Amino acid sequence: MNPEPSLELFGHPFSSYTWKVLIPLYAYDVPFAFRIIDAEHPEHAEVVQTAGPLGKFPVLRDGENLLFEATTIVEYIDRHLIAPGTLVPEDPDAATAIRMLDRVFDNYVMNVMQIVVNEYIRDSKNPDLARCAEARAQLDRVYAWLEGWLQFYPPMDQVTLIECAAAPSLFYSDWVHPIPEDRPRLRQWRAHLLSLPSVARCVEDARPFRAYFPLGAPDRD
Secondary structure (H helix, E strand, C coil): CCCCCCCEECCEEEEHHHHHHHHHHCCCCCEEEECCCCCCCCCHHHHHHCCCCCCCEEEEEEEEEEEHHHHHHHHCCCCCCCCCCCCCCCCCHHHHHHHHHHHHHHHHHHHHHHHHHHHHHHHHCCCHHCCCCCCHEEEEEEEHHHHHHHHHHHCCCCCHHHHHHHHHHHHHHHHHCCCCCCHHHCCCCCCCHHHHHHHHHHHHHHHHHHHHHHCCCCCCC
8 A cells, every 4th residue: 555645735626726736736746645624624724724824725735844825835846846947937037927927817817706706705695796897897808918918828738837827717717707709819728728637637626516606606617
């Protein structure tokens, strides 16, 4: 019997930021143990609560190293668990460009989409429609920007920090505010991302939890 891996990831299969870390672990066959955050495993939540100031997951434990924040974890994976430069280039300028796009997907897609989700979690029958409309308008603007950016970033099978950030954010944002038909590059790229084996695995593992999504559980993905 093989011993359980010493590397541990604490998170939840339906969590977009947990996906961000799972994608490179799956893509590059890094052995790890997944520690789900749920009512049946309070000891996992205790670890998360000790890691960062707000007790948010995902959290990666590698021996004495306890890391939080998904981007930080992805960079740690790149430096210590796979061939360095795979997820974030060694070249400083190329690394800066990839980190910039990472922030676009986290801050301008994922976190903006979350505004609408939070409103429906707060009160599904009476969300703040003005806040939702403002967030949707911001997503429209980001979708337009990404459509132009994709002229210079063709779909590829290699997983980098960009794919780790883009796949979960576009997966959920399209549920909340569908990417319009006049953004064909972005729609095609989202479909490509979901076809990557490491991303498809996250999608399937999260499927049992779709009913908890406040804006419905789309069955088209």
